[in-house]
Amino acid sequence: MMRHFDKTSIMEAESFFRRDFINCLSGYKSLNLIGTKSKSGQTNLSPFSQVFHIGATPPTVGILFRPHTVQRHTLENILETGVFTLNHVTQDFFKEAHQTAARYESSEFDAVGIEEEYLLEFYAPFVKPSPVKLGCRLIEHITLQVNDTVLVIGEIEHVWVDEKGLRKDGSLDLNALGTVTVSGLDEYHIGQKLARLSYPKPGKHLEEI
């Protein structure tokens, strides 16, 4: 049985219901820990489910920052220093990753017990146990009129990836890497592959590749 909600019934629902409901509607989301460091040297680590591909040439990612949330520390550090890291989360530390969203005064790395790591000369901290780590540099940020959400666009300067999950064609085997996905605000899942499908053309039968 399908349940119907229109805009009026959504707006009249309890705020906790609306928040959970709307957050779940897009489906499974990517999960990354963003590592930053303020100019004064304070590190910060925060979970984000709003990281997405913008383009491959040059390699760019986008992140949406909600207004008035604890995540603003991360945004301030990015605007101040111009750099940040993105780190996949695995089954081994997804609870610690969730806990980094708490409002700590000190560094979340220390507070939750996730080890930080510095690679080459990159200023922002990486997450040591992460199987996919990106070093990114801010190139543009845009404030959306609709609700003051900020879209940050970063160029990917460095990638470290565990070779057990890197295929010859450049794609990543996220199942092998143990990457975790999130739904809504607080529910974590691993992926279970159904199939990889050939390039779709009219009149051509799809094959599993």
Added chain:
Amino acid sequence: MMRHFDKTSIMEAESFFRRDFINCLSGYKSLNLIGTKSKSGQTNLSPFSQVFHIGATPPTVGILFRPHTVQRHTLENILETGVFTLNHVTQDFFKEAHQTAARYESSEFDAVGIEEEYLLEFYAPFVKPSPVKLGCRLIEHITLQVNDTVLVIGEIEHVWVDEKGLRKDGSLDLNALGTVTVSGLDEYHIGQKLARLSYPKPGKHLEEI
């Protein structure tokens, strides 16, 4: 063992490698079929992995449209008519959903055999077998300077959800709904729940909820 790529080695890699590699870096992505109809009445259906939550009050979603792709039909219809639908994809029809990305002259609904459905007075077509269907209205679109990607922001006017996946608190059980997630360009997965975690606070032990 970790493999390192810097910007130079990414830019010097074969274009197919770079495309697959960068597309996979954000992790698991949401998968939705977007349904539209041109003013002249031609329907269109296309898979998108760049749909994300923007805000709950009012309920809004964002979609990123890559420049110069087949998906531009969808964008043209949205700009022309102001409405579109978002529809979750399940294990039962993810291959047909993938096939809608082929360059058809006619409607993808007919071409791949996905049944369309009209609900209330909404102009754009929904996907009949989908367990989560959203009717959305365009409120803003922004072209990103970095690579002419277009960000479309829509207000959610209607939601239909299969009640087997709707929890009392408003969250959706995506495992129960059978919602599919995508990695990279062509790899499909279902989710397998690890845990749902309590609200994180400093000094408070996380509980599974």
